[in-house]
Amino acid sequence: MDTLDALWDTIAKPLITPQPGEFLIMLWGKGSVREGWFRVQDSLTSKLPSRICDAIGRPEFFALPLNGRDFCAVTVEEDDYWVVTHTYEANKN
Template sequence: MTGVVTRLATQLLSRERGMKTAWPADGIATRMTAARLITSVDDLWYPSTTRNGRRSYGCTGTDMTERDADRDRRVLDRLEALGRQGVVEAAGGVPETAPDPKSAFYAMVGYEVKPTRTVPRKAPDVRDRVDLVWHEEADRTGLFDEDGEFLLFFWIPGDPTGGWLRVRDPIGTRLPSRIAAATGNREFIAASLDGRHMCAVSVEEYDDWIITHSFETAR
């Protein structure tokens, strides 16, 4: 991986503007600065297609079993970390109304995406402001149900798969900061249980973006 990063740094760091980075096989494209691409090479995540309901790692037999076991351990670690921040897995499973994971992901990172609101990353109270603005938009779009439940896009670093997790947040404040504390990543995607609305945080070069999206016209 070090060699890849070195070559990317040599070729790309002279670029001042963001570039469009794509995974054609998955139909995904995202905007990304050269510096961000280089520092994210070992931790890029995106929803990947599974085959026959099973994860595809490009290996078989014992290797697959070991990878599944390792992934299961990391999933449990991530769920426990979220739980310590008050975000707990809810009963009932993911409803059929959940938006397509790829569509939600692209609604956050797509090249043409524009933020609903922004918070300058240099602001001294940037974390508090992101928390406040995100909750204002989540409330405006009706993200939470009456029990504080919603869908959280769930992934773990190094795993090419991802999908929705039905969670409950009884605390109701500072959710972006608590998710970041649990995952180590300030970016996340949340959606309403009815699959109509999404509210996400994307960390850009100069600002944190709060992105909202409605799936009503596509459903």
């Protein structure tokens, strides 16, 4: 889990929580889409995947910054951890 925490802190966290650490999160699992997005403030600032795993039994979740510009997802495929990111470009019309 240390590897996943390091990947999150290096790749996704700068996109999601530039300041003051507030972002939107959707946990992975049955009923998560129905529950939707939750606005949270991460006051601990590190090891978010490990903390989510401790709470729900798996480290998988989706996250968005409050501006909705960047999407991040954490998932596990077999024995591999994945941190997926996507930046939405503004319309240039």
